[in-house]
Amino acid sequence: MSEIESTSTVTAAGATAPAKGGGRRKLTLPVILLFVAGGLLLFSLVRAVSGADDLTSVGQVSGALQLAVPIGLAGLGGLWAERAGVVNIGLEGMMILGTWFGAWAGYQWGPWTGVAVGILGGALGGLIHAIMTVTFNVNHIVSGVAITILATGATRYLSNFTFAEAPGGSSKQSPRVEGIDRITVPGLSDWLGDLQEKHWFFVSDLAGLLGGLVTNLSVLTVVALLLVPGTWWVLWRTGFGLRLRSCGENPVAAESLGVNVYKYKYIAVLVSGALAGLGGAFLAIVSTGIYQEGQTGGRGYIGLAAMIFGNWMPGGLALGAGLFGFTDSLKLRGGAENVHAMLLLLAILLVFACAWTLYKKKYTAAVVSAVFSAVLFLWYSATDILPSQFVDAAPYVTTLLVLALSAQRLRMPKANGMPYKKGQGK
Structure with a gap:
């Protein structure tokens, strides 16, 4: 089957047909940029009112980006698997x-070897998931949970006779791994930093956002960012x-038209595992420089939430990962003061939500939004400050709120999670 024939026949199978009954418009680059500009304007307003000047600083944006990358890579992994119909809770x-x-390969043979072996480790988990779900039709959720339990136990066991016997290591952590080179654009980085410190409305916030993208940036971060448009191009073009x-x-229908x-x-589940493994390697090599037991901290699940928030599209996924990374960064930088400012941001967003639901004549939702906004x-x-427990819970509360608010607009792949056997349509 030629490439043109294959493309046309698969289109007939329903891969790109829009959903009937008012399907949603996809997130395009201009729409995403408009969302970013609107969000930045809102952050400028909140920063000016609250006095939380670190809210959009270069350090804040840089930290948020570093925290968002593992979540985004996990989300990309989920996107690959679920676009092929396999739910990847693992x-x-x-x-x-x-x-x-x-970490195991990185401290012995260097960071880039560690990245490669980390990808292979994740792909191994993806292979197990593919065998269980695709070949043996095991329930996807059961398989994913089993892989997580297996990975937790296996790494704990392996650490006992690898890291525990290495200089500087223990049964719960690895020796330190050499870091990957970081990039700072000379001149531009300093200029944007100076502009951000002037605290001008919107201009300084924009400078902080751009400064975070050109200051102390790991090479692996650049690779991860390029994987977002790369995934879009491969899957949609x-x-x-x-x-x-x-x-x-x-x-x-795809099988009837010659698709294996x-x-x-x-392939999709293997790539999914490899991307999640890359996210894990990023955590160990770039974020901390060391493996620690339990250091993923649920980021795989948050990545899955970012994918759902993004409606199974790379652009929306990137926005979701950025949101979760930013919330996590607030906890680490400035802590209670920054999270306290986010109360004002949420209140303003609920005012907009109230106005929108009134426009749509959904009066109950409008009243609920108004009440929560007032609270x-x-x-x-x-x-003046929030309890430390609330600050620590902020990333997870954000995850729940985002999923709850975006639930009405979601459209997953139609056969996602459904069992399939070769030749079942005959």
């Missing part, structure tokens, strides 16, 4: 394998990606 376990194998997505939309469904599902305004006005 992303957390594959990240754990990536952290352990990345190539015949290979079209056939892969057809397996997640209508595998029976098993092959594409295996947050009062909370912000009556306090």
